[in-house]
Amino acid sequence: MGSKLRLTSGMEGEESVNSPRRLITVRHGERMDLAFGDWIRSCFDKQGKYSPKDLNHPRRIIDRPPRAYLNDSPLTPIGEFQGFLFGQALSDPAIEINHVFCSPALRCLQTCHNILKGSGLNETLAVNIEPGLFEYLGDHVNILPTWLSPKEAAAGTGMNINLDYVPSIISQDLLNLHINESHTDYYSRCHTIVQNIISSTNSGNILIVAHASSLDSCTRMLIGKELPNWNSFQQHVGRIPYLAHSNCLLNKSGKWEMIKPMFPGVTISLNQRFDYPSAWSMLPQ
Template sequence: MIAPTMIRQIGASTQSFTVRFPKLTRLVAMQQQQNDKVVSSASGGPIEPRNAKVIETALQRLNLRVLENADSGVAQPQTAQSGRRVYVARHAERVDFTFGSWVPYSFNDAGEYVRKDLNMPKSLPPRSPNIWQQDTPLTNLGCYQARLTGEAMKEAGVRIDHVFCSPAFRCVQTAASIIEGLGLRESLPIRIEPGLLEWLTWYPAGIPTYLSNDELTSAGINAAKNYTPLTSVEDLKQSMKESFEAFCSRNAELSKQLIKATEGNILIVGHAATLETCTSAFVHPDIPLTRDLLKRILKFSYCSIVMMESVDGSWKMTRPPCAPFTNSKNDRFDWKDLS
């Protein structure tokens, strides 16, 4: 058992601590056993544990290493760029992954949305509850994550000329919030590109009916009304049984077309896998994407962002313009527990 105070000091969960620092974990466990058997000294106070100094020294070194690792992930303000830049971001925190099966208790018998938690949206565009089950919105924290990301990008001097986004509402909301943080809400419309949708196998009930550009506009989102996507939803419906390799190729080819058809810097907002499927073909052209990606994306947190830059005619992955957004698990409070 790892001392809770130690976990708080390094900001890690017990499980992740055990995996990352097995030797220190064993030392703490031994110390815990000694503490359980502690006897009183002649003065009535506890005997000083023999390993206390060892643990204190180890913690000091560990804290320093954690801070060093954290510093290495914080981007500095970007210098004058030498080539085009493509930023690829995952959507922010989604309602269904946070609250589980949220639709049954969030809509009344008339099909009207009723907010049941402060982290749920205050309101939602009018839509069938069944569709919301398939096309979840962001939580309020998710919108904040994305806006904060945009603000950090602005502080880092990021310039965005084009925004392309998966039609999933959580992705559209993320793109809109990032743009808001960048201060470009009115001047930079979002181009909805269905080809950026995640693997179609994850939609056994069929592709959801996504909000139209007019509906998005009514919801306060600056969606490009005159944009003709390179891949339509109807095109996707013809490929519902696509293989994982076909999905990776779809995203890769689309990103190539988007870069070829535009000038300037691009922001692509999609899903967890998008971070790799839209960049791998550029920075690792000889390494085919495999199903190992399904394991790797578990480490891609909400609002993760990657950046690749064109240098001397070739693309390379470089440090993102802003730090990641990390938050802890927060159990739901029920006042009735105290009644």
């Protein structure tokens, strides 16, 4: 069932169905490590067996060594539902998604899968996993995550993945880049990837599922804007919530422009952990 939210083109008098091309870039959903801190220590026993300790922990996770999750966190169930809600909004007939590209990070893959499930496109649209869409490498100077291969991702998440896709940048190339990548290098990397995506798809609307920084890094040079300095970049990334999206339109003059988002974001309240003994300790016994 499609969303009842009204989609907007971001331009008065122009319906989104008439847009020649659109590039939608969305951040992943709520991730386990940011929601629960050192969840690996509490959820894995000495034999590496996983068991959830909260209703917002996944009931099951992909069978990997615990250390594989250190830099490649899964989503929480709420994070998965955030993706599903975004997909429901995206299912509005006023917008059509023709191509899907995703960062190799597990949280992005799971978000992408749930977006496509929510929009009813999970069986008809295959996802292209593009390592070049991974976030700023300066945040991973010690070690890069160990990502799932496309076959492992398809088996572990149930995603419809294009196993024939040839990425613009392979994971090994990122290993060679990650120590010295500046934030301006990161913008250039993302711009190159987006240009390759646009030229290789020729027509149709594109969905990119990636990271908080991706909303700007995948679009700023495309629309001809000046790159931010380091402080502005850091401040901007900190203001991008889960499932926020940017919305770029190819206008009639053949230039890409940033327009307002198609629909509202997914807002949730903070909900502290339920500490049963503490909650009742101040009451008469």
